[in-house]
Amino acid sequence: METSPRRQPTLDEVAARAGVSRTAASRVINNVPHVSAAKRAAVERAVRELGYVPNPTARALATRRAGSVVLAVSSEEPGLFADPFFAEVTVGVSSFLDRTDLELVLLLADTPRGKERLRRILSSHRTDGLMLMAVRGDDPLGRLAEETDLPVVFGGLPMTGTPRWYVDADNRGGARLAVEHLVRDGRRNLAMITGQVDLQAAVAREQGFREALLLTGLTPAGVAPGGFTQAGGEAAMERLLADRPDIDGVFAANDDMALGALRALRRHGRRVPEDVAVVGFDDLASALYADPPLTTVHQPVRALGLELARMLAAVIEGQDPSPLVLPTRLTVRESAPPVSG
Amino acid sequence: METSPRRQPTLDEVAARAGVSRTAASRVINNVPHVSAAKRAAVERAVRELGYVPNPTARALATRRAGSVVLAVSSEEPGLFADPFFAEVTVGVSSFLDRTDLELVLLLADTPRGKERLRRILSSHRTDGLMLMAVRGDDPLGRLAEETDLPVVFGGLPMTGTPRWYVDADNRGGARLAVEHLVRDGRRNLAMITGQVDLQAAVAREQGFREALLLTGLTPAGVAPGGFTQAGGEAAMERLLADRPDIDGVFAANDDMALGALRALRRHGRRVPEDVAVVGFDDLASALYADPPLTTVHQPVRALGLELARMLAAVIEGQDPSPLVLPTRLTVRESAPPVSG
DNA sequence: CTGGCAATTGGAAGCGCTTCCAGCTTTCGC
DNA sequence: GCGAAAGCTGGAAGCGCTTCCAATTGCCAG
Numbered sequence: 001m002e003t004s005p006r007r008q009p010t011l012d013e014v015a016a017r018a019g020v021s022r023t024a025a026s027r028v029i030n031n032v033p034h035v036s037a038a039k040r041a042a043v044e045r046a047v048r049e050l051g052y053v054p055n056p057t058a059r060a061l062a063t064r065r066a067g068s069v070v071l072a073v074s075s076e077e078p079g080l081f082a083d084p085f086f087a088e089v090t091v092g093v094s095s096f097l098d099r100t101d102l103e104l105v106l107l108l109a110d111t112p113r114g115k116e117r118l119r120r121i122l123s124s125h126r127t128d129g130l131m132l133m134a135v136r137g138d139d140p141l142g143r144l145a146e147e148t149d150l151p152v153v154f155g156g157l158p159m160t161g162t163p164r165w166y167v168d169a170d171n172r173g174g175a176r177l178a179v180e181h182l183v184r185d186g187r188r189n190l191a192m193i194t195g196q197v198d199l200q201a202a203v204a205r206e207q208g209f210r211e212a213l214l215l216t217g218l219t220p221a222g223v224a225p226g227g228f229t230q231a232g233g234e235a236a237m238e239r240l241l242a243d244r245p246d247i248d249g250v251f252a253a254n255d256d257m258a259l260g261a262l263r264a265l266r267r268h269g270r271r272v273p274e275d276v277a278v279v280g281f282d283d284l285a286s287a288l289y290a291d292p293p294l295t296t297v298h299q300p301v302r303a304l305g306l307e308l309a310r311m312l313a314a315v316i317e318g319q320d321p322s323p324l325v326l327p328t329r330l331t332v333r334e335s336a337p338p339v340s341g
Numbered sequence: 342m343e344t345s346p347r348r349q350p351t352l353d354e355v356a357a358r359a360g361v362s363r364t365a366a367s368r369v370i371n372n373v374p375h376v377s378a379a380k381r382a383a384v385e386r387a388v389r390e391l392g393y394v395p396n397p398t399a400r401a402l403a404t405r406r407a408g409s410v411v412l413a414v415s416s417e418e419p420g421l422f423a424d425p426f427f428a429e430v431t432v433g434v435s436s437f438l439d440r441t442d443l444e445l446v447l448l449l450a451d452t453p454r455g456k457e458r459l460r461r462i463l464s465s466h467r468t469d470g471l472m473l474m475a476v477r478g479d480d481p482l483g484r485l486a487e488e489t490d491l492p493v494v495f496g497g498l499p500m501t502g503t504p505r506w507y508v509d510a511d512n513r514g515g516a517r518l519a520v521e522h523l524v525r526d527g528r529r530n531l532a533m534i535t536g537q538v539d540l541q542a543a544v545a546r547e548q549g550f551r552e553a554l555l556l557t558g559l560t561p562a563g564v565a566p567g568g569f570t571q572a573g574g575e576a577a578m579e580r581l582l583a584d585r586p587d588i589d590g591v592f593a594a595n596d597d598m599a600l601g602a603l604r605a606l607r608r609h610g611r612r613v614p615e616d617v618a619v620v621g622f623d624d625l626a627s628a629l630y631a632d633p634p635l636t637t638v639h640q641p642v643r644a645l646g647l648e649l650a651r652m653l654a655a656v657i658e659g660q661d662p663s664p665l666v667l668p669t670r671l672t673v674r675e676s677a678p679p680v681s682g
Numbered sequence: 683c684t685g686g687c688a689a690t691t692g693g694a695a696g697c698g699c700t701t702c703c704a705g706c707t708t709t710c711g712c
Numbered sequence: 713g714c715g716a717a718a719g720c721t722g723g724a725a726g727c728g729c730t731t732c733c734a735a736t737t738g739c740c741a742g
Contacts, residue, residue, distance in 0.1 A: 008466060010697095012698080012699095021723080022700095022722080022723095023721070033720095034720055034721080035721090039721090053464055055467070057401045057467065058699040059700075061398045062700040062701080062727055064727070066398060081428060081432050082643075084428065084626075087423050087424070087428035088423050090428075090449075095419065095449075105409070105446050106412075108432065108435040108439075114439055124394035124396065124397070126396070230629075230630075259630055289571075289600055352728065352729060352730095362691065362693080365691070368730095374689090376690075377689090395729075398729090402727085
């Protein structure tokens with residue numbers, strides 16, 4: 001049984017033990033040619049015997065590559081990351097990085113200090129690249145991120161313009177799917193519960209809603225903001241009902257608000273879907289838990305994270321990948337059932 | 342308007358500009374004494390003018406401190422991190438680290454490569470410390486983590502023994518609360534839906550369940566494993582009902598399984614809570630969404646993350662903090678309403 | 683004024699690794 | 713067999729920062 005050494009062995013010790021130069025040892029470690037098979041074997045043996053693990057910090061300093069990327073969630077509300085959406089994105093990001101040698105640094109920039117950190121990251125080369133999410137309209141980070149020479153890939157579009165690299169879901173198209181489904185079901189008095197106006201995704205979903213209605217010649221029976229929260233959705237539904245009791249279909253810009261709407265509808269004695277059909281957006285776990293289970297626009301959240309990481313890796317390697325808009329589709333459940341016949 | 346320089350300014354350039362030695366400049370940057378006020382001011386000015394940001398990699402190499410900690414989730418199922426539980430923990434961890442200068446590296450060790458990475462982290466000093474979560478019974482990482490000289494703090498106990506540093510929730514106590522609540526409500530035929538037997542938290546919750554029953558002189562009406570998933574909980578409930586149709590109270594080791602149980606009960610025409618009362622464990626968002634809203638054992642997940650990070654930071658600073666067991670409490674909702682009178 | 687002590691100062695030696703470069707050894711076509 | 717192309721090799725120069733240590737300076741009591 002070998003006692004683990006107090007101090008990590010260094011490349012020099014490996015080289016000494018293998019009887020080669022440090023240069024040769026380094027070449028073996030990094031799988032670079034120009035090393036004879038004999039020396040290669042000797043080094044590999046020494047590595048094994050010593051339990052050598054390269055020091056990533058030293059390597060980073062010498063290569064000027066950090067070996068890590070940052071996933072930053074810039075938000076005003078502390079704990080936004082607790083939203084399952086981000087957890088799912090993170091899983092996707094991680095699943096891609098797993099194949100690479102990049103580490104994932106998570107930065108929840110929801111405090112002044114956090115924002116300051118993010119700013120420093122943009123101006124120091126402490127990392128190889130940045131994935132930036134949840135940038136709101138008035139967030140100066142959007143612009144800053146454009147100016148740096150650090151590779152930055154956006155998850156979801158910022159409102160400040162179209163960045164060079166981003167991955168987004170087809171929010172507008174998804175919203176249209178929702179409306180079309182409701183209309184096909186014979187619903188004519190459609191209302192929408194929207195999210196924050198300073199989030200591009202919320203705006204796009206509202207646009208899609210309005211577009212689709214226009215296309216079918218209908219007018220919105222109401223549009224109320226719900227702030228992307230369950231409570232907000234509930235309150236919005238209250239207002240909509242008060243204004244137009246004849247609403248027979250509701251599209252909420254996310255599932256949480258749809259759940260709130262369900263609650264409000266139930267309290268008002270409206271049956272779902274008989275009296276009012278409800279469609280959400282996201283298709284995360286809660287949509288399935290809902291009563292009745294929620295028909296909702298599915299966006300491929302995990303894939304979004306994976307593509308985000310893939311794109312960033314490509315940019316880091318000097319490529320110039322095209323932006324990506326992932327398709328959304330409708331997951332039909334009971335809150336707005338399939339149109340029979 | 343200053344054009345951002347292609348290359349980051351270095352400490353040498355700052356020193357040169359300020360007309361001092363590099364040593365002095367370093368002292369100013371690090372707020373170390375032994376620098377005259379005049380030089381200090383000069384350096385600070387140069388820093389400002391050059392937009393100097395220290396290179397963390399170089400600093401790490403020189404100080405032999407990485408400036409980062411790793412939060413690792415070791416699991417067999419890819420995507421376990423998508424469970425809102427971990428997102429919540431992460432928010433807590435991040436909220437503590439926000440006050441420090443430590444970066445958060447996230448490692449989702451749910452693949453062979455991921456596990457290998459984790460192993461390397463344990464044996465290389467690429468990071469200053471590790472928070473380890475979701476270690477299962479047969480996971481060799483538990484033992485490995487004990488042997489390294491890297492500071493390791495456990496989130497939740499591993500099954501392989503009691504580590505020196507950990508933060509856990511009072512799972513046993515929480516389970517007892519659940520049982521006591523049900524018994525006080527007059528329920529006599531209590532069943533439990535358990536989680537994986539190789540997760541300490543699941544075991545502790547089952548222990549608490551059995552203990553509490555013993556204390557009240559009752560015998561379990563059934564115990565069925567549900568694998569911590571909604572579908573598993575549903576199936577478990579089916580089996581329990583088939584075996585003992587007279588069950589009038591169910592305790593599920595987490596909320597997801599409780600939701601599954603609700604579904605099964607509904608299908609079998611059992612009213613909740615009139616016929617059967619249901620209590621879950623976790624008190625995450627889904628408990629609130631449930632129909633009826635779920636009475637559940639609340640564990641302070643975010644606080645757990647925060648304390649995890651705080652403890653690790655303490656260990657890194659050379660202290661020897663005591664393990665921490667955070668209290669759980671019952672959140673009473675409709676699936677097992679308060680006992681009137 | 684002067685000795686002595688404390689506070690400042692900066693040169694230099696690393697931290698552990700990569701990589702340029704110049705010198706050597708093989709190998710092979712002819 | 714010979715010259716040159718094609719690999720090997722390892723010395724040495726960094727990557728940008730911290731910190732030990734010896735030397736210098738400043739200050740005050742005697």
